Ligand SMILES: Nc1ncnc2c1ncn2[C@@H]1O[C@H](COP(=O)(O)OP(=O)(O)O)[C@@H](O)[C@H]1O
């Protein structure tokens with residue numbers, strides 16, 4: 001589990017510091033304040049690799065650069081392995097154009113997965129990607145990590161020469177489905193838990209062919225209208241979720257295989273970093289995804305510690321975690337732009353009850369969930385109510401505008417009427 005992260009003179013802020021919760025960590029903040037950046041740094045701290053350096057087709061996951069050349073840029077972090085917690089300090093060396101620090105591998109963080117906002121995906125497996133050290137020098141004799149661009153998640157990740165590091169969703173899913181073994185049962189379970197609702201369960205349909213020029217059997221999703229839709233034609237929301245489900249199952253199955261070959265045990269820790277977790281999902285799905293993911297990750301292996309770190313712009317995601325949020329093991333970090341600086345804070349998690357109230361909380365800093373025009377109108381009307389002697393004709397005209405603009409059930413309209421009546425302002 002990652003425990004601590006501190007960045008000085010790197011990224012959008014002079015300093016950022018995080019003490020992570022050991023289970024769920026949420027990151028909120030306006031566009032461009034550093035949510036994805038924080039996830040990139042967390043991935044790097046755990047794996048010591050920048051995704052875009054491993055796979056140059058990526059548009060996300062670039063190496064972090066200092067924001068000033070006047071002072072030293074530093075990244076410090078700590079995480080726990082099965083046995084110990086170790087702190088690690090790194091600083092940016094301009095001559096080497098690299099982050100360096102004490103040589104030697106840090107503790108083993110377990111299995112690390114990172115779903116980036118551009119649809120690319122990285123996996124770091126302690127059995128397949130761990131590096132050796134000899135005489136204090138890191139020797140990278142294994143693959144540094146599995147980094148997929150969005151297409152490779154589906155069509156496979158090529159290795160050196162004629163090798164394939166991963167077959168990709170289409171071939172693996174079809175192969176698993178034909179075998180009817182454990183990976184397919186796992187995939188079906190994960191898809192079911194991650195479904196948009198109980199009425200619309202994500203379930204595999206029959207394999208199909210989509211063209212005479214495509215020789216692969218294409219997996220399908222059984223839609224509620226009883227049609228099997230080839231996964232390549234599924235909606236963006238479904239494709240996002242089936243890619244997450246596939247990579248979770250793939251990473252875990254391959255990890256178990258590697259453990260067996262090496263005569264080791266499977267890891268007891270999984271860390272999942274997910275950027276913009278709500279992307280492409282309908283509100284009803286947004287309300288389910290975080291609890292569902294925590295649930296499936298815990299189910300992969302009994303006794304596994306699961307840490308989920310996710311950035312979000314969705315008030316429904318915040319609402320959805322209210323029943324499970326536990327400040328002993330969970331944390332919420334919020335980025336704000338204040339006095340021309342980006343400030344990161346760990347905030348006390350309070351229940352707000354519904355998405356509209358979350359919108360006007362510190363997480364999203366809106367004045368209301370209305371359209372900008374109507375928000376301005378309501379503010380104007382509220383100011384009119386503050387006025388000790390408003391003109392009757394002003395009230396009448398505002399009343400007309402409010403009736404036209406707002407829903408008859410609107411809370412403000414109700415308050416407006418009550419106050420106007422009490423003050424005898426309404427005809
Ligand atoms: N690799 C990087 N090195 C240094 N700074 C970065 C890097 N990537 C992003 N940043 C900084 O972080 C800011 C926020 O970017 P990002 O994390 O993508 O925002 P968001 O909160 O919308 O996810 C950028 O404007 C830039 O200042």
Ligand SMILES: [Mg+2]
Nearest residue numbers: 035036037117
């Ligand atoms: Mg982002």
